[in-house]
Amino acid sequence: MIFPKSLIEDLHKWGCMKQTGVSLRYMMEFGSTPTEKNLLISAQFLHKELPIRVARRAIELETLPYGLSEKPAVLKVTFPVVFLRVFSHENLRFSSFPRMPGIPTSFLEYLVPDDRLDTYKPSPPMSLVLRVVRDWYLESFRDMRAFPEIKDTADEKDFTQMIKAVKVRHNNVVPMMALGVNQLKKGVHFYENLDEIHQFLDRFYLSRIGVRNLIGQHVELHNPNPPRHCVGYIHTKMSPMEVARNATEDARSICYREYGSAPEINIYGDPSFTFPYVPTHLHLMVYELVKNSLRAVQERYVDSDRVAPPVRIIVADGIEDVTIKVSDEGGGIPRSGLPKIFTYLYSTATNPLEEEMEFGTADVPVIMAGYGYGLPISRLYARYFGGDLQIISMEGYGTDAYLHLSRLGDSQEPLP
Numbered sequence: 001m002i003f004p005k006s007l008i009e010d011l012h013k014w015g016c017m018k019q020t021g022v023s024l025r026y027m028m029e030f031g032s033t034p035t036e037k038n039l040l041i042s043a044q045f046l047h048k049e050l051p052i053r054v055a056r057r058a059i060e061l062e063t064l065p066y067g068l069s070e071k072p073a074v075l076k077v078t079f080p081v082v083f084l085r086v087f088s089h090e091n092l093r094f095s096s097f098p099r100m101p102g103i104p105t106s107f108l109e110y111l112v113p114d115d116r117l118d119t120y121k122p123s124p125p126m127s128l129v130l131r132v133v134r135d136w137y138l139e140s141f142r143d144m145r146a147f148p149e150i151k152d153t154a155d156e157k158d159f160t161q162m163i164k165a166v167k168v169r170h171n172n173v174v175p176m177m178a179l180g181v182n183q184l185k186k187g188v189h190f191y192e193n194l195d196e197i198h199q200f201l202d203r204f205y206l207s208r209i210g211v212r213n214l215i216g217q218h219v220e221l222h223n224p225n226p227p228r229h230c231v232g233y234i235h236t237k238m239s240p241m242e243v244a245r246n247a248t249e250d251a252r253s254i255c256y257r258e259y260g261s262a263p264e265i266n267i268y269g270d271p272s273f274t275f276p277y278v279p280t281h282l283h284l285m286v287y288e289l290v291k292n293s294l295r296a297v298q299e300r301y302v303d304s305d306r307v308a309p310p311v312r313i314i315v316a317d318g319i320e321d322v323t324i325k326v327s328d329e330g331g332g333i334p335r336s337g338l339p340k341i342f343t344y345l346y347s348t349a350t351n352p353l354e355e356e357m358e359f360g361t362a363d364v365p366v367i368m369a370g371y372g373y374g375l376p377i378s379r380l381y382a383r384y385f386g387g388d389l390q391i392i393s394m395e396g397y398g399t400d401a402y403l404h405l406s407r408l409g410d411s412q413e414p415l416p
């Protein structure tokens with residue numbers, strides 16, 4: 001897509017402006033009275049803040065160095081289209097590329113097989129991925145900058161519709177980038193540039209979490225019948241035990257589907273304890289950790305006569321932090337592998353992006369593991385509200401994951 005020069009100049013101007021972070025506590029206090037006046041203030045803030053954040057990312061996407069000069073390979077386009085399913089961490093489900101909105105038709109050639117399956121190239125080059133993703137960012141920047149000053153409730157409503165559409169446009173950024181990185185991984189320079197690529201992706205996804213959170217929170221404040229104790233996305237009395245229970249059920253059901261059985265999970269903590277947090281974020285993090293533990297235990301005990309030991313989850317309510325520990329006896333992670341577990345696309349499971357080559361259109365809705373995104377993305381979600389994620393392993397025994405969540409909710413969003 002071609003964008004006018006004036007838009008690119010505007011982008012660079014906005015990309016240099018200072019970002020303003022908000023805290024969970026601020027969002028909660030501000031959103032607890034979603035009057036017309038407050039919604040107007042919120043929209044006016046977003047009208048200024050979102051283009052700054054989006055511009056920074058668009059600029060960075062344009063200036064990435066890592067072996068991106070490679071030209072897209074020319075592939076022969078043949079039919080039928082093989083749908084390439086990728087895992088979307090936002091909604092925990094698969095999506096098929098050809099159905100994704102905003103994917104240029106030219107892109108499809110990277111998603112179809114040649115006459116023979118063994119020449120099928122599932123991943124488009126990173127340079128093309130970055131161009132497509134950057135175009136989404138530029139389109140969103142253009143839409144937000146084109147929106148006039150917000151003066152009244154009617155403007156506020158239109159603005160809300162517009163940013164809702166922006167959020168939808170960016171729905172598939174994570175799987176799209178995963179495809180590009182997967183392709184990059186095959187290049188000779190990938191491991192040389194691993195740190196830089198990793199830091200870029202961390203900044204990129206963290207910023208994305210922030211933008212989506214701000215938009216989602218604003219949109220959600222319009223809900224005329226919000227669930228009890230909910231202020232937008234935030235549950236003011238969230239029970240970490242309850243969220244952990246739901247997340248473990250989801251993880252166990254995937255484990256069942258994959259292996260035909262699943263280890264038990266015991267959860268310890270005070271069931272009456274609650275604190276303000278975003279349940280969807282916590283669900284995602286616990287789900288990823290438990291999924292890893294179940295897989296490790298299951299694979300260790302698969303050929304054994306012994307009963308698989310349960311995964312244990314402990315919820316501790318401290319003054320500063322709520323910490324959730326997920327412990328397993330799945331054999332741990334070798335010390336040499338530990339530095340890699342938080343990097344994107346590091347996985348000891350078979351890469352499903354590669355598996356598509358062999359199995360074509362097998363209709364599997366969700367998978368157990370394989371993208372290597374679970375840990376790095378979960379850590380970003382934890383850090384977004386001032387928490388963190390640590391993994392401690394005892395090779396030959398098991399792994400402990402410590403998920404720290406800031407209980408006070410007063411840390412500002414980290415703004416890459």
Ligand SMILES: Nc1ncnc2c1ncn2[C@@H]1O[C@H](COP(=O)(O)OP(=O)(O)OP(=O)(O)O)[C@@H](O)[C@H]1O
Pocket residue numbers: 288292293296328330331332333341346347348349368369370371372373374375376399
């Ligand atoms: N509890 C654990 N026990 C043993 N190994 C683990 C554990 N947790 C993570 N790992 C190792 O770290 C790797 C990366 O984990 P991560 O959650 O980031 O990705 P994944 O589970 O392989 O794929 P994805 O979560 O994207 O589907 C895993 O493939 C596994 O080798």
